[in-house]
Amino acid sequence: MVRVGIVGCGPIATSHHSPGFLAIPGVEIVAVCDVDQAKAKTLGEKLSAQVFTDVDSMLGSVDLDIVDVATSEGPRPPLLLKCLQASKHVFTEKPLAGAKGQYHIQLSDIPQLYPIVDEWQKQGTKFGINFNLRQSDNVRTLKNTIDSGRLGEPDVLIASTHMGSTNHVIDLLRWINGEVDEVSAVWRGDATHPTRAAQMTYANGSLGTFVNSMETDLFFEVNYLGSKGRAIVQDICGDLELRVRDGVAGWDFEWTQGWKPKPTTSQTYSGLFAQSIAQFVRAVRGETDQYASGLDGLRHMEIDAAMTESAQTGVPVRVQRYELN
Template identity: 30%
Template sequence: MGRDVGFGVVGCGVVAGYHINGILETPGARLAAVSDVVEGRAREFGERHRVAWTTDYHDLLKREDIDVINVCTPNGMRLPLAEEAAQAGKHLVIEKPIAISLKEADRIIATCARMGVHLMCIFQLRCGRAAMALRKAIQEGRLGRIVLADAAIKWFRPQAYYESAAWRGTWAQEGGGALMTQGIHTVDLLQWMMGPVRAVSARMATLVHRIEVEDTIVATLTYATGALGVIEATTAAHPGLPAKIEICGDRGTAALEADQITTWQVEGMERPVDMGGGSEVGKAASDSKTFGAEGHRAQITEMVEVVRGGKRPTVDGPEGRKAVELVLAIYESARTGRTVELPLK
């Protein structure tokens, strides 16, 4: 493909800005059009970026200059768009989570495979320099046998955040609360570093916000390796702390906060240089608009390479599905009061 790869963004909410910035900052990528069911938002995004805009995403699916559709619609509204886009021969970049049920995720994955189009899921925290370096250290056995692997997402969102859109805070359209929407980034990092989880036991509550879904949840984990762990997630911890992952092994301990290594005590190994200053990818403890754009830009850059035939997406459909399955298992345990084994049946 000699020309720039054309992108069309569907859904002009907060997260669309990260996708668009990633497209505009990526050599070989071109923003062709945007769409939103709310005319004012579609018009504002289109005019700001000087591209075509529409309230009907089917207009984007018909355009020959659009190779990739960026799905930035609410969590529970992604399946029809994703399937139709794949059937129209468009590659997909889907903001996390890929879907709010495994049935929907599997349909999207299967449709993309059947139509021969590529599917990328956004989990931009994997692109952080410190996160990649910590995972490499774990894989190389530098921390020894891992015994504990924990994640804490103690963030804050005001009630106004949930009231800013009718779908927020609902099981039907958001698919969950603090864990599915905010915590899933760190959940993905944890399972990416540690591998599969074998069983979970959880409790959840809605303690502060007037919403259907949880604003606070705690889960204990048993990994396939035998290691144990804890996930804590909330959007009710004022003013909001950096998300944290802590890995403890019999030869060392490391902690990651917002893509910065804050603890590194490993036998015979100095803290690697590239685990230092971190990046902007992990910062959104008190405001969803404060994420850095580096991670989205890195994934958009990879998608350009994918479309041009150079590689497959690193975070493809099956990879994006893993964090959703773990989140859903935690919810099932919290609802039933029972330990839930994975993979889910």
């Protein structure tokens, strides 16, 4: 039996993480913790789990395999470090940190993450982050198509997203196209959730743009232009269009493939949480090494913070990547 403890009993833990863990055979949630006793008690009673208001007490008195740190980003870093130091497998939400919230990631949020990834490396446990957009079928199909070489060499990636998916789409761009070396950004509006537009230079030489805005409903779109074809991926559990030259020169190539998701129970907003958690548990069980990790979480922070820095200073910013020890 895999024994899970949850830290932070807010809406995400209650509505998405706990059902996600409980849907996996052989997994039980044995403890919950929240500094707000009423919230801890409510979730603990619902799950028949032990209730704590302090993470040290939980770690010291319950035998746990996985700790799910499902608080908001502000209090998250010290909790991650404690759980890793206690030799636990740790699953958490994105972003890894954010003193000013998830829509205003700053360079100053990052150094506190170095001892966390160092501890993870030292312990050798699994450290997963819920980049659940990676579980969306349209996104997975795009990734597989790019990796197969069918779209050729990347040239330009044009991305836009509603603010709520900013962290996810930055991770998605890096997942499908590799590291980002430099960004140049501008922003407008309220600094807690600014509209932001950035140019990006990727390590593989391709270029890109990235826009996030609070306007309009939850959406995202990535337009991938490669030397052999083009792909447009849209929205969580949404569409993917592939236009592949397949060796045809000039302008005569045809639209070759439209793709719509099949309505399955796993391809829903909630379903992606469950799939992401299930993949992490498979990693803990040694059944896969494919999962979004703490390093992916750190890389997202480095890119996001570089955009903020560039927008604030008005100059291009190199993305500083911390090397794992």
